Amino acid sequence: MADDRNRDAYDMNRKANDPNRNPNDPNRNPSDSFRSAGDQDSSGDDLRRGLKDQIKGAFKEEEGKDRESLGKVTGDRVEELRGKGQQVKGKVQREIGKAETDSAADRDI
DSSP states (O other): HHHHHHHHHHHHHHTOOOOOOOOTOSSSGGGGGOOOOOOOHHHHHHHHHHHHHHHHHHHHHHHHHHHHHHHHHOOOHHHHHHHHHHHHHHHHHHHHHHHHHHHHHHHHH
């Protein structure tokens, strides 16, 4: 008896969380499909993505500076140029992140 209840509860929970479920299903819970206005707005996701890009870009820039310094110390011109290239990649990624966060902030206004 208890096993049947557990199985039924499991099946109901699995059906409720199924993204492919039929919205016209008479057995569905109407509150499952309720979304607040904040759930529909993706600016929070853009803000997080922008901040993540800024952080990753800053790390790439620092790593590039380290590689450039290593190349200078060891006299390895190729490593030095790779470091400069990585700094440019990091700066671009950081600027993209700034643009994403600015865009997300503008949509919140």
